Amino acid sequence: MTKSTGKVPFRTLEEKLWLLEKYEAAPHGSKGAVLREHGISANAIRVWAYARDHGEFAATPTGKRSSRDGVMTPRRQSAEIVRLRRELARAQADQEILKAALESAGKAHALLEKLAESAEPAPLQTLSEKKQSRDSSPTD
Missing domain, CATH: 1.10.10 (Arc Repressor Mutant, subunit A)
Structure with missing residues (x-):
């Protein structure tokens, strides 16, 4: 030795x-x-x-x-796989949140349309239509 x-x-x-x-x-x-x-x-x-x-x-x-x-060594590959799985899980969670938000927005839009239809007064007339209707109406 x-x-x-x-x-x-x-x-x-x-x-x-x-x-x-x-x-x-x-x-x-x-x-x-x-x-x-x-x-x-x-x-x-x-x-x-x-x-x-x-x-x-x-x-x-x-x-x-x-x-x-x-x-890539096996240890480095494993670390990369773990990192990518975490990133994928985060992205999937974000996707679920976005889907729920989009669905809620769609429902809110449909509800607002229904409310607008039921509360809508007679169609609005333009100024020229009003003037024509006044001129064409019989005067007493």
């Missing part, structure tokens, strides 16, 4: 992504062997996975995009 110098080796973004891939692909029970083989801790893997899943590995310092852009 080699003695640790306490110095953490520098790992490039590509190395970190490769190690994450290798660690995640390892079957249950042999993940620790991958960590020991490469001298990394489980915490480092968690930090790298978090950074990858939250887009912190999106671009390298040189401005080049990583080869894993657009790839």
Whole structure:
């Protein structure tokens, strides 16, 4: 066994992504062997996975995009699914409220039409019609 110098080796973004891939692909029970083989801790893997899943590995310092852009991990997919389900539930609730409001508005409109019809006086005449009716009416 080699003695640790306490110095953490520098790992490039590509190395970190490769190690994450290798660690995640390892079957249950042999993940620790991958960590020991490469001298990394489980915490480092968690930090790298978090950074990858939250887009912190999106671009390298040189401005080049990583080869894993657009790839969603299972954890990130699950979080996205939960978020989308919540958003869908909110939209469905809003839709139900809008349907009820539209139905109420339709009923109110129909009621107002009925009230207007029953309370409507004789049709209004225009000024020219009134003048014609006055002129054509027999004078006593």
